[in-house]
Amino acid sequence: MADKRIKQTPSNTDRSIIEIIGMHKWYGEFHVLSDINLRVQEKERIVICGPSGSGKSTLIRCINRLEEHQRGRIIVDGIELTNDIKNIEKVRAEVGMVFQHFNLFPHLTIMENLTLGPIWVRKMPKQEAEETAMMYLKKVKIAEQAKKYPGQLSGGQQQRVAIARSLCMSPRVMLFDEPTSALDPEMIKEVLDVMIDLAREGMTMLVVSHEMGFAKSVADRVLFMDDGQIVEENNPHDFFDNPRHERTKLFLSQIL
Amino acid sequence: MNQQNSTATREHLKPPVTEIGVLGWIRQNLFNSWFNSLLTVLALYGLYMTIPPLFKWAFADSLWFGSPDACRDIDGACWSIIPSNARFIFFGFFPEDQQWRPLTAMILLFVLVFHTQNRRSWNRALFPIWTCGLVVMGWLMHGGLGLPVVETAKWSGLPLTLMLSLFGMVGAYPLGILLALGRRSKLPAIHSLCVLYIELIRGVPLISMLFMSSIMFPLFLPEGINIDKVLRAQVAIILFTAAYIAEVVRGGLQAIPKGQYEAADSLGLNYGQAMRLIILPQALKIVIPPSVGILISAFKDTSLVVIIALYDVLKTTKVTLSNPEWMGFSSEAYLSLALLYFIFCYAMSSYSRKLEKALHTGH
Numbered sequence: 001m002a003d004k005r006i007k008q009t010p011s012n013t014d015r016s017i018i019e020i021i022g023m024h025k026w027y028g029e030f031h032v033l034s035d036i037n038l039r040v041q042e043k044e045r046i047v048i049c050g051p052s053g054s055g056k057s058t059l060i061r062c063i064n065r066l067e068e069h070q071r072g073r074i075i076v077d078g079i080e081l082t083n084d085i086k087n088i089e090k091v092r093a094e095v096g097m098v099f100q101h102f103n104l105f106p107h108l109t110i111m112e113n114l115t116l117g118p119i120w121v122r123k124m125p126k127q128e129a130e131e132t133a134m135m136y137l138k139k140v141k142i143a144e145q146a147k148k149y150p151g152q153l154s155g156g157q158q159q160r161v162a163i164a165r166s167l168c169m170s171p172r173v174m175l176f177d178e179p180t181s182a183l184d185p186e187m188i189k190e191v192l193d194v195m196i197d198l199a200r201e202g203m204t205m206l207v208v209s210h211e212m213g214f215a216k217s218v219a220d221r222v223l224f225m226d227d228g229q230i231v232e233e234n235n236p237h238d239f240f241d242n243p244r245h246e247r248t249k250l251f252l253s254q255i256l
Numbered sequence: 257m258n259q260q261n262s263t264a265t266r267e268h269l270k271p272p273v274t275e276i277g278v279l280g281w282i283r284q285n286l287f288n289s290w291f292n293s294l295l296t297v298l299a300l301y302g303l304y305m306t307i308p309p310l311f312k313w314a315f316a317d318s319l320w321f322g323s324p325d326a327c328r329d330i331d332g333a334c335w336s337i338i339p340s341n342a343r344f345i346f347f348g349f350f351p352e353d354q355q356w357r358p359l360t361a362m363i364l365l366f367v368l369v370f371h372t373q374n375r376r377s378w379n380r381a382l383f384p385i386w387t388c389g390l391v392v393m394g395w396l397m398h399g400g401l402g403l404p405v406v407e408t409a410k411w412s413g414l415p416l417t418l419m420l421s422l423f424g425m426v427g428a429y430p431l432g433i434l435l436a437l438g439r440r441s442k443l444p445a446i447h448s449l450c451v452l453y454i455e456l457i458r459g460v461p462l463i464s465m466l467f468m469s470s471i472m473f474p475l476f477l478p479e480g481i482n483i484d485k486v487l488r489a490q491v492a493i494i495l496f497t498a499a500y501i502a503e504v505v506r507g508g509l510q511a512i513p514k515g516q517y518e519a520a521d522s523l524g525l526n527y528g529q530a531m532r533l534i535i536l537p538q539a540l541k542i543v544i545p546p547s548v549g550i551l552i553s554a555f556k557d558t559s560l561v562v563i564i565a566l567y568d569v570l571k572t573t574k575v576t577l578s579n580p581e582w583m584g585f586s587s588e589a590y591l592s593l594a595l596l597y598f599i600f601c602y603a604m605s606s607y608s609r610k611l612e613k614a615l616h617t618g619h
Binding site: 064066085089090092093094095096097099101103104105106107116117120121149151165166169 | 513515516518519520521522523524525526529533534537538541615617
């Protein structure tokens with residue numbers, strides 16, 4: 001390990017909720033993620049950025065095993081991700097995920113989208129699930145749309161519903177995979193506002209995003225990835241003002 | 257000012273009479289070029305030559321009730337072949353004094369189907385209702401418990417056709433879904449088995465499946481064991497239709513975006529839940545039109561059971577026509593039968609269109 005890059009976060013092992021140790025992933029021959037080490041503390045907010053194809057989406061998709069890693073270990077909330085499908089389902093129930101293209105279920109109403117997980121995975125009674133769903137819909141300011149279908153909502157509204165759907169499972173961690181990059185410019189703010197509220201309330205969040213304003217205002221750490229590696233990792237202040245690596249500097253100069 | 261003026265005149269302007277209304281439509285669609293005008297005239301002449309004589313034959317000169325001798329004196333259609341032989345055509349060899357039983361069973365079946373077509377009745381009560389209905393229908397057809405037993409060999413006519421097709425569809429659909437899921441499975445054994453099954457079955461005609469079930473299959477059974485012939489035909493129809501349903505459903509599964517699978521997974525749903533709650537409802541909705549196509553052709557294909565000596569409604573009609581008294585009225589008999597098949601098929605297809613509309617959620 002020539003590259004002594006990472007400033008280790010103060011290690012308080014019992015508080016860390018995600019632990020990734022020496023993780024590698026290949027797509028066929030292509031080495032997408034190489035030697036990823038990451039420890040996420042509870043209530044930490046992490047923004048991951050980097051050029052396209054750098055592996056940032058793949059990294060967070062490994063955390064709830066939408067992608068499989070081939071070497072190293074990933075431990076989420078004390079459960080190690082292996083081929084054991086029961087463990088995977090347990091982890092997925094604890095980890096919320098918000099996608100670039102929302103991925104709401106088009107054949108179900110907004111309310112049904114929200115209550116599906118709690119009812120079938122958490123075995124919550126229907127009425128309780130609906131009350132919880134209503135609470136989160138109010139929180140994302142969209143309660144009046146509960147009876148509509150996703151196809152009748154705008155992109156920004158759909159993404160807020162998707163966030164509420166994840167929250168209904170009372171997740172311990174939320175993963176955001178480029179949540180605003182499929183949205184029209186005027187809708188980005190309404191989604192970011194919801195995410196900022198969530199961050200203020202102390203949700204543990206990993207966000208893949210190019211919204212640098214969001215990173216500056218809420219992130220505890222910013223990770224810069226390139227070519228399947230975590231190249232640089234710092235608090236937002238130092239990250240934006242004093243990037244250490246050439247690749248980070250180049251990237252920041254291109255997007256800021 | 258100028259602009260206001262022009263809008264005022266625009267409101268008063270109407271399109272030319274030749275462009276709108278019936279006249280406009282005729283002009284635009286039937287006489288918009290010399291070639292189309294020629295085609296229109298030819299088509300009108302064709303209709304004039306065929307419709308009046310057909311009407312004369314089918315209605316004006318026809319006989320609806322009466323003996324075959326009366327029929328031979330008229331020029332028109334002899335529809336009376338149907339009412340005069342209705343008992344045999346509809347119930348075949350079912351003992352005559354017991355024919356109220358298949359009739360009741362069919363009425364019961366129609367009531368059940370009618371109840372089920374309403375989406376509001378799709379609830380937990382549906383399964384017990386059907387189970388009770390089927391038990392009663394089975395008892396009516398087969399007998400026992402106070403009713404004289406009627407062998408399945410004597411089940412014939414319309415009840416046989418309806419039974420083979422309804423249970424064929426009801427049995428084939430779930431099996432087809434399982435095969436489609438199996439074909440997409442990552443487990444090599446399940447995947448190859450499903451591919452083998454689907455390709456094998458689709459590679460043979462239904463007739464040969466029916467032959468196999470009725471002639472070859474019993475050869476493999478130990479002596480003394482005899483599986484009912486109607487049941488064997490039924491199983492052959494189910495197995496055959498399922499292979500086609502499977503491929504249609506697989507097409508639907510492939511049309512569901514990957515994001516839907518990922519969203520279902522990331523909520524922590526297991527495979528069964530994800531399929532049942534998220535993927536299949538969407539996939540099956542997409543494949544309503546092609547599956548109804550398959551179900552309709554399966555319905556019509558039940559008439560092939562005639563080759564293993566089962567008397568469905570087509571065969572009973574043929575038998576009627578071979579009666580010397582009624583020989584020569586085959587147009588009337590087959591047209592009536594065609595109408596019967598058409599009614600059932602049309603009902604299926606219009607119901608499927610209704611269902612498509614009802615399930616559309618605007619995306």
